[in-house]
Every structure is written in structure tokens, then in C-alpha cells.
Amino acid sequence: MKTATYNKLLITFIALSSWVVASSQQYPDSLLLYLEIAAKNNPTVLQRFNEYQAALQKIPQVGSLPDPELSAGVFLSPMELVSGKQVADLRLMQMFPWFGVLKYGKDEMSLMAKAKYELLRDAKLQVFYDVQRTWYDLYKIQEDISISERNIEILKLIERLALVRFKSASLENSGTSSQSSARSSISSNGTNAGASGMQTMGSGQSNTGSSGSGQASSVQTGSMGSSSGSSGLADIYRIQIESSDLENNIALLKNQQNSIIAKFNTYLNRSVTSPVYIYEKIIRDSLEFLLTVVSDSMLTHNPMLGMLDFEKQSLEARKKMVTRMGYPMVGLGLNYSLINKTEFPMGEPSMNGRDMIMPMVVLTLPVYRKKYIAMQNEAELLKSATAENFKATANSLQTEYYEAVQLYQDAQRRLKLYENQSQLASKSLDLMLKSFSTSSSTLTDVLRVRQQTLDYELKQVEALADFNTAIAWLKRLMAYSQLH
Numbered sequence: 219m220k221t222a223t224y225n226k227l228l229i230t231f232i233a234l235s236s237w238v239v240a241s242s243q244q245y246p247d248s249l250l251l252y253l254e255i256a257a258k259n260n261p262t263v264l265q266r267f268n269e270y271q272a273a274l275q276k277i278p279q280v281g282s283l284p285d286p287e288l289s290a291g292v293f294l295s296p297m298e299l300v301s302g303k304q305v306a307d308l309r310l311m312q313m314f315p316w317f318g319v320l321k322y323g324k325d326e327m328s329l330m331a332k333a334k335y336e337l338l339r340d341a342k343l344q345v346f347y348d349v350q351r352t353w354y355d356l357y358k359i360q361e362d363i364s365i366s367e368r369n370i371e372i373l374k375l376i377e378r379l380a381l382v383r384f385k386s387a388s389l390e391n392s393g394t395s396s397q398s399s400a401r402s403s404i405s406s407n408g409t410n411a412g413a414s415g416m417q418t419m420g421s422g423q424s425n426t427g428s429s430g431s432g433q434a435s436s437v438q439t440g441s442m443g444s445s446s447g448s449s450g451l452a453d454i455y456r457i458q459i460e461s462s463d464l465e466n467n468i469a470l471l472k473n474q475q476n477s478i479i480a481k482f483n484t485y486l487n488r489s490v491t492s493p494v495y496i497y498e499k500i501i502r503d504s505l506e507f508l509l510t511v512v513s514d515s516m517l518t519h520n521p522m523l524g525m526l527d528f529e530k531q532s533l534e535a536r537k538k539m540v541t542r543m544g545y546p547m548v549g550l551g552l553n554y555s556l557i558n559k560t561e562f563p564m565g566e567p568s569m570n571g572r573d574m575i576m577p578m579v580v581l582t583l584p585v586y587r588k589k590y591i592a593m594q595n596e597a598e599l600l601k602s603a604t605a606e607n608f609k610a611t612a613n614s615l616q617t618e619y620y621e622a623v624q625l626y627q628d629a630q631r632r633l634k635l636y637e638n639q640s641q642l643a644s645k646s647l648d649l650m651l652k653s654f655s656t657s658s659s660t661l662t663d664v665l666r667v668r669q670q671t672l673d674y675e676l677k678q679v680e681a682l683a684d685f686n687t688a689i690a691w692l693k694r695l696m697a698y699s700q701l702h
């Protein structure tokens with residue numbers, strides 16, 4: 219009993235695992251997964267990341283003291299001194315910049331590294347927005363293809379109904395024409411019999427007129443039947459033309475789909491032919507913030523403004539650094555003289571052969587002031603330029619914000635409108651198809667309503683894609699990311 223129970227559990231687990239694996243293979247990707255791949259593999263993001271890492275490596279470079287200098291001199295023939303012979307001279311010197319030079323240099327490079335990090339954030343946010351925008355474009359094309367294929371099926375249904383109407387009209391016309399010919403023959407026979415009984419010229423003329431009217435009636439009925447048949451064939455031809463146009467439009471959409479898929483894959487830095495999975499139906503995204511919150515957050519959290527602010531602070535630190543570079547540098551060192559003994563006939567002095575150690579102090583004299591003044595002016599001008607760039611970027615962001623808000627509000631309005639219009643057009647098309655099957659409406663009316671239905675369905679999909687794209691745009695401006 220336990221073995222049978224274990225076997226059942228094992229079979230159930232294998233079946234469940236197979237279903238999960240199959241589901242994951244059927245829909246292996248999602249928008250969030252694509253965003254993660256883009257964040258890890260996008261070349262622009264990787265470029266900004268490496269630039270940020272390189273900027274971090276500059277901090278210890280400017281924050282360290284200059285390398286000490288060691289100099290050595292050897293006398294080819296010892297120099298005679300009072301208390302010996304000098305053989306060699308060694309000197310070690312360490313220079314020290316003025317107080318604050320190293321500190322402000324580190325501050326400058328640290329702030330520049332932060333500016334590079336803001337560029338990295340901006341690149342990542344831009345890639346996220348590009349991936350979402352392209353993904354919604356793919357969804358829009360996919361839905362356009364699906365809607366066009368469904369409309370081809372509707373046209374095929376209309377074509378079958380038109381063909382049935384054409385055949386039934388042909389049968390009715392053939393029956394009507396046979397009945398008209400029978401009536402004409404009976405009328406002609408009766409007229410001939412009356413003409414043989416009467417020998418007057420007037421009655422013969424009247425009989426001739428009656429026969430002519432019967433023939434005219436027969437010709438008129440036959441022309442009506444021919445006109446009805448021509449109209450039925452024309453309807454079928456019109457439907458086939460509409461179907462061909464839709465098939466051509468589907469082919470164009472598939473070509474566009476391939477190019478957009480290639481563009482999408484470049485953001486993920488993978489093969490341009492890699493498959494991209496799009497949801498059959500996407501849900502309507504939500505902004506989660508008030509528009510005023512988006513505007514305020516944009517001016518405080520946007521990475522481009524943050525980058526310019528850090529750049530301005532780094533230029534302030536540079537100006538302080540170059541100001542202190544105009545002050546003297548102090549060097550501390552030691553001078554070591556290697557001295558050998560000298561033979562004295564009258565007795566050795568006490569200092570004979572003793573090496574000498576001499577502490578040293580070096581002071582630079584920054585008398586050429588023009589270069590230091592020029593460095594200060596350069597930093598000040600760059601600081602002013604950065605401030606103007608900050609204003610220009612803020613103005614550009616404000617313009618983008620109002621464009622995104624316009625797209626958001628317009629798409630929101632269109633979503634409500636086309637959702638209602640699409641439902642009404644769909645119901646109207648169902649009624650027109652029923653009326654057309656009972657010959658109560660013309661093909662022109664049916665095709666006109668079908669075209670309206672197609673247009674509203676396409677516009678509804680486009681409005682949904684624009685709405686979600688506008689939300690992604692607003693989140694990009696306020697530096698809000700779905701990945702944290």
C-alpha cells in the first residue's frame with residue numbers, strides 16, 4: 219500500500235514538474251526579465267559602469283603625496299676633507315603640498331566619480347525606457363496582425379454570405395425569366411387565334427401591338443436578372459480586394475515586426491534574431507503617483523541634474539585646490555655623506571672617517587602667478603558653464619514632462635473613447651451580418667461597419683500602448699525604476 223501511494227505521489231510530482239517546465243518554456247520571458255538582462259548586458263550601461271569604476275581609481279591618485287626623491291652621487295676619486303675622504307653623497311627628499319591641496323583634490327575626484335555614477339543611472343534608466351517603449355511597439359504590431367487576421371476571417375464569412383445571395387438571386391432570376399417566356403407564348407397564341415377569326419386591318423394592328431408589349435416585358439425581366447447577377451459578382455470581387463489589402467498589410471506588419479525585434483535585441487546585447495515573447499494581452503499600467511509629484515521628483519532625483527550638481531561641486535573643490543597650489547611646497551629630507559679615514563702623521567682627529575648626516579628643508583617659490591590665476595579663472599568659468607547647463611537641462615526636462623503628460627492624458631482619453639466605440643461597432647457589425655444574410659442590407663453598409671470595427675480595435679490597442687509608454691516616460695523622467 220505504501221509503495222502504491224509513493225508511486226502515485228511520484229507520478230503526480232513528475233506531471234506537475236513537467237507542466238511547470240512546459241509553461242516556463244512556453245512563456246520563458248517577461249518584461250521584467252528583459253529589463254534585468256538589459257541592465258546587465260547593455261553596452262552603454264557597461265560603458266558607463268566602467269567609466270564610473272575608472273573615476274573611483276582617480277581618488278587615491280590625487281590624494282597621495284608625491285613620490286620621495288632619492289639621489290646618489292659617487293666621487294670617482296675621493297674628495298679630500300679636513301677629517302677624511304668623501305666617497306659618496308646620498309640624498310632623500312619628500313615634498314609636501316600646502317595644507318588642503320590633497321584634501322580638495324580628493325574631494326574633486328570623489329565628486330566627479332559621483333557625477334559618473336549619475337551618468338550610469340541615467341544610461342540605465344534610458345535603456346529601461348527604450349526596452350519598454352520597444353516592447354509596447356512590438357505588442358501593438360502583434361495585435362494589429364491578430365486583428366487583421368480576424369478581419370480576414372470576417373471577410374471570408376461575408377464572402378460566403380454574398381456567394382449564397384448571388385446563387386439564390388441567380389436561381390430566382392432564371393425562374394422568373396422562364397415564367398415570363400411562358401406567359402409570352404400563351405399571349406402570343408391567343409392573339410394569333412383571334413387574328414384568324416377577324417379579317418379587319420385594325421384588329422391585326424392591335425394584335426401586333428400586344429405581341430410587341432409581351433416581348434418588351436420579357437426583355438426587361440431578363441435585363442433585371444443580369445443586373446442582379448453582375449451586382450452579386452461585384453460584391454464578391456470587392457470582398458476579395460479587401461482581403462488582399464489586409465493580407466498585404468499583414469505582410470508589411472511582419473516586416474516591421476522583424477526590424478523592431480532586431481532593435482529590441484540590440485538593447486539586450488544579444489543576437490538580433492533571438493525570439494521575443496509578448497503577452498497576448500497587456501494590462502493597463504498605473505502611474506502610482508500624482509502628476510505634481512512627478513514634476514517635483516523630476517527636479518530633485520533626475521540623474522542628469524544630479525550629475526551637473528556634482529560636477530559643479532567638484533569645480534568648487536578644484537578652485538580651492540588650485541588656490542592652495544599657488545602657495546609654497548615644503549620639502550623635508552636627509553643628506554648622508556659617506557667619508558673614509560685619512561692617515562695623519564701627527565695623530566688622528568676625532569672626526570676622522572665619520573659619516574655626516576644633514577637634515578634638509580626645501581621650499582618652492584611660486585613666483586610665476588599667471589598660471590595659478592589662469593587655473594582659478596578656468597575653474598570659475600567651468601563652474602558658470604555648468605550652472606547654465608543645469609538650467610538648460612531643467613528646462614528641457616520640463617518640456618519633456620509636459621509632452622509626456624500630454625501623451626498620458628491623450629492616451630487615457632482615447633482608451634475610454636475607443637473601448638466604448640469598439641464595443642458598439644462590434645455589436646453593429648453582428649447586426650449588419652445578420653441583416654446581410656437575410657438580404658436586408660447592402661454589402662457597402664457591411665464593409666463600412668467592418669472597417670469602423672477594425673479601425674476602433676486598432677486605435678484601442680494603439681491607445682493602450684501609448685498610455686503605458688507615457689507612464690514609462692514619466693517614470694524615466696522622475697528616475698523611478700521597476701528594478702531596485
